[in-house]
Amino acid sequence: MTSLWGYAFVHHAIMVGMITAVVAGAVGYFVTARNMGFAVHGLAEMGFTGAAGAVLAGVAPEVGLLSACLLAALAIGLLGVRLRERDVAIGTVLAFGLGLGVLFLVLYTRYATEAFSILFGAILAVDAQDVVRSAVIGALVLAALLLVYRPLQFASIDPAVAEARGIPVRLMSVVFLLVLALAVAEAVQVVGVLLIVTLLITPAGAARRLTAQPGLAILYSTLIAAGVTVGGIVGAVYTSWPVSFFVSTLSLLAYLAARLGARPARA
Amino acid sequence: MNQTPDSIAADRQIGAGALHAARDAATHPHQPGAAVQLEDASLAIAGRRIWTDLSLTIARGEFLVVIGPNGAGKTSLLRVLLGLVPLVRGRALVHGEVPRRGHPAIGYIPQQRAFDPEIPLRGRDLVGMGLDGHRWGISVRPAAHRARVDRILDLVGARGYADAPIGRLSGGEQQRLRIAQALIGDPSLLLCDEPLLSLDLHSQAVVVELIARWSRERDATVIFVTHDINPVLRLAHRILLLTGARWGVDTPDRMLTTETLSSLYGVPVDVVRHRDRVAVLGVDVGGHDPVPHAEHGS
Numbered sequence: 001m002t003s004l005w006g007y008a009f010v011h012h013a014i015m016v017g018m019i020t021a022v023v024a025g026a027v028g029y030f031v032t033a034r035n036m037g038f039a040v041h042g043l044a045e046m047g048f049t050g051a052a053g054a055v056l057a058g059v060a061p062e063v064g065l066l067s068a069c070l071l072a073a074l075a076i077g078l079l080g081v082r083l084r085e086r087d088v089a090i091g092t093v094l095a096f097g098l099g100l101g102v103l104f105l106v107l108y109t110r111y112a113t114e115a116f117s118i119l120f121g122a123i124l125a126v127d128a129q130d131v132v133r134s135a136v137i138g139a140l141v142l143a144a145l146l147l148v149y150r151p152l153q154f155a156s157i158d159p160a161v162a163e164a165r166g167i168p169v170r171l172m173s174v175v176f177l178l179v180l181a182l183a184v185a186e187a188v189q190v191v192g193v194l195l196i197v198t199l200l201i202t203p204a205g206a207a208r209r210l211t212a213q214p215g216l217a218i219l220y221s222t223l224i225a226a227g228v229t230v231g232g233i234v235g236a237v238y239t240s241w242p243v244s245f246f247v248s249t250l251s252l253l254a255y256l257a258a259r260l261g262a263r264p265a266r267a
Numbered sequence: 268m269n270q271t272p273d274s275i276a277a278d279r280q281i282g283a284g285a286l287h288a289a290r291d292a293a294t295h296p297h298q299p300g301a302a303v304q305l306e307d308a309s310l311a312i313a314g315r316r317i318w319t320d321l322s323l324t325i326a327r328g329e330f331l332v333v334i335g336p337n338g339a340g341k342t343s344l345l346r347v348l349l350g351l352v353p354l355v356r357g358r359a360l361v362h363g364e365v366p367r368r369g370h371p372a373i374g375y376i377p378q379q380r381a382f383d384p385e386i387p388l389r390g391r392d393l394v395g396m397g398l399d400g401h402r403w404g405i406s407v408r409p410a411a412h413r414a415r416v417d418r419i420l421d422l423v424g425a426r427g428y429a430d431a432p433i434g435r436l437s438g439g440e441q442q443r444l445r446i447a448q449a450l451i452g453d454p455s456l457l458l459c460d461e462p463l464l465s466l467d468l469h470s471q472a473v474v475v476e477l478i479a480r481w482s483r484e485r486d487a488t489v490i491f492v493t494h495d496i497n498p499v500l501r502l503a504h505r506i507l508l509l510t511g512a513r514w515g516v517d518t519p520d521r522m523l524t525t526e527t528l529s530s531l532y533g534v535p536v537d538v539v540r541h542r543d544r545v546a547v548l549g550v551d552v553g554g555h556d557p558v559p560h561a562e563h564g565s
Contacts, residue, residue, distance in 0.1 A: 033386065147403055154400035157388055160377045161448065164349050164458070165401045166369020208387040212432035217387035 004237050013123045013243075015131045017229040019138040020186045020199065025222030026145055027183040028204030029214070030176060033156045037201050039076060039177065042094040043184045044196040046072035049097040051118045052104035061114055062133065066185045072097065073181035077174035121192035121244045123233060134186060141182045148175055153214065190229060191244045198248040199225055206258035224254050299363070302327045302456055302488035303348060308357035310343055317343050318509055320357065323516055327455070328486040330479070330502045332493060332519075335509035336550065341492040344509070345458045348490070349373065361456065369401055374454030376478070378461035379442045384434035390444040391416050391429040397448035419451045423477055439470025446477050457481065459491045463498055471498045496523075497544045523547070 004010055031040055050068020051061035072093055079089040105115055117125065126134075145152070154162040155172040163169045187199045207220035232247030303325040310317040317340035325331050333341045346352040347359055350366035359366055361373070374397075382388070395416050399406060406412050420426040425443045428436055433444065442462060449457060457478060463471045479502050482489045491499055496506070496519075506522040508515050508531050515522065515531045522528070523545050528536040537548040 029387070146405060149405045150396070150400050150402055154396045157382075157386065158393065158396060158400075160380075161375055161397070161445075162400065163351060164373075164375035164377075165397070166350070166367075167401050208385050212387050212389050212430075214387055214392055 009124055010237055012126045012128060012131050013233050014230060016126045016134045017123055017190055017233050018226055019134045020190050021226035021229040022222045023138045023141045023183050024187045024199040025203050025225035026218050027141065027180060028200045029218045029221050030152060030156055031180065031200055032204045032208060037197065039180065040184060040196055040200050043069050043072050043181050044188060044193040045094050046097040047184060047188055048118050048193045049101040052101050052115060055114050056104055056108055061118060065188060069181035069185045070178060073177035077177040118188065119192050119194050120242060121190050121195065123190045123243050124236060126189060137182050137186055141179055144179050148172065152176060191247050195244050195248050198251040202251040202255050206255045209258040228254060300327050301325065302362060304360040306358040308354050308359050310340055310347060311355045312343065318514055321514055323507065325488055327488055328482065329504045330482055330489045330491065331505050331507055332491045332496060332499050332503040333507045333509065334493060334496055339509040339511045341509055342460055345460055345490065345492060348458060349375065371452060372455045374449035374452055374457045376445055376449045376457065376459045376462045378464040379438050379466060382434040382441065386434045388433050389430050390425060390433050390436065391420065393433055393444050394419060394447045394451055397451045415451065419447045423447045438466055439473065442466060442470060442474050446474065450481055455485065455487050457487055457489045459489065461492055463493060475499055500545060
């Protein structure tokens with residue numbers, strides 16, 4: 001078993017997993033601050049449709065996944081004006097996407113394996129090219145977050161005052177959806193469309209139980225995401241059970257531990 | 268604070284919508300000392316007329332209280348001054364300039380809304396946003412930032428709970444932090460949109476005193492939108508009443524009379540004074556939430 005660590009695919013998996021975890025942990029902080037869990041699901045499921053469509057068209061599924069996520073993010077950002085309206089907009093886009101995905105699956109059943117890996121992740125199947133792509137996308141996401149950190153934080157937590165201070169709140173919303181689309185495309189590689197929450201929401205949800213300090217919450221969130229991802233890969237390598245199973249289990253445990261652990265006390 | 272500057276006392280105006288349109292902009296040259304000027308300003312949102320031909324000069328250091336029923340455009344007036352909503356006609360000036368987004372001299376205090384108890388944010392983070400939350404990137408001078416936040420926290424007496432999760436603070440504590448957030452930018456114009464809503468009486472008094480003290484010490488102008496005039500009655504230099512069809516502005520003593528309010532509202536209104544409190548009976552004086560008519564007397 002130990003000899004498995006000599007294989008390149010394990011190294012690739014660890015590298016993609018670490019990059020994804022940092023991205024998901026940081027983006028997840030804003031997902032929870034903005035209450036956008038629904039959008040995470042919506043984007044992931046649109047990504048599934050895009051990937052299925054790409055396979056159908058003879059294009060790499062990664063390309064379809066990424067473009068569908070970005071297009072869906074743009075659509076949601078431009079349609080959604082108010083929060084309540086946005087929920088309806090996301091729901092509509094999501095249902096349409098899943099419907100298409102189901103159609104593709106039924107029409108082209110020979111792609112069932114590919115569909116399975118998009119739905120549940122296939123981190124142990126990534127190659128060197130995937131590592132490079134993940135690193136580029138990851139760097140893009142982190143650079144974008146650094147650039148808009150303060151106004152995005154302001155607009156996410158305190159939109160009324162942010163608007164009064166002249167922050168383009170709508171623009172921040174669209175920018176964040178695009179960042180989120182990239183993060184979703186990254187995380188799908190590890191845990192798949194259906195378990196996306198386990199990397200993009202749970203670690204941030206656990207982190208906010210541990211600290212009220214935004215910078216620390218982001219740090220904890222990325223550490224938890226990295227821990228459960230690497231733990232999941234190790235577990236899968238040793239048992240040949242699916243990575244997603246381990247990641248989602250560890251994620252749940254981390255969340256429970258954070259809930260039961262110390263809450264930020266009132267000073 | 269009951270003493271009214273002469274320039275303000277002389278500026279008694281009653282407007283009546285389109286009937287008032289004969290005003291000539293030339294009669295309202297920009298006044299150098301004015302904090303805010305509105306000249307025949309008309310606002311419509313989605314085709315609906317909100318207020319029409321509003322003309323008003325607010326002096327530096329003036330405390331103007333804005334009342335009126337729901338939908339009469341009180342919040343919209345603040346949004347015009349913040350540069351978020353354009354006028355359909357007329358002119359608005361803030362310190363002699365056309366309103367623009369993110370004007371550094373403006374501090375904005377919203378109504379208290381409870382934060383998510385789990386939101387990973389401390390009071391000092393909220394206050395810090397008021398200082399540099401609109402800038403790109405991340406803070407590059409954390410020590411200087413922290414010192415400035417601490418100073419303003421001391422000023423509003425919120426230092427003791429500034430490191431606690433903001434969602435676990437009381438409404439009054441959160442609103443003190445909101446005031447620190449607005450004051451940290453050193454504003455000379457404070458726009459307050461129902462900052463007392465859903466606060467208990469003690470917290471209301473604290474919030475009003477913090478705003479009044481800033482106004483007094485910095486000669487800062489305050490525009491204070493409220494549905495309950497009593498907490499700010501002794502501070503108000505003038506009251507602006509927006510009723511949709513009409514508007515009027517005058518000193519509290521002259522505005523809060525049965526005759527004046529009845530003519531502005533267009534329906535019979537009773538103004539009852541009891542000790543230092545005023546009750547307006549017969550109309551909705553305003554507020555974002557449904558306000559029982561009798562509330563102003565309670």
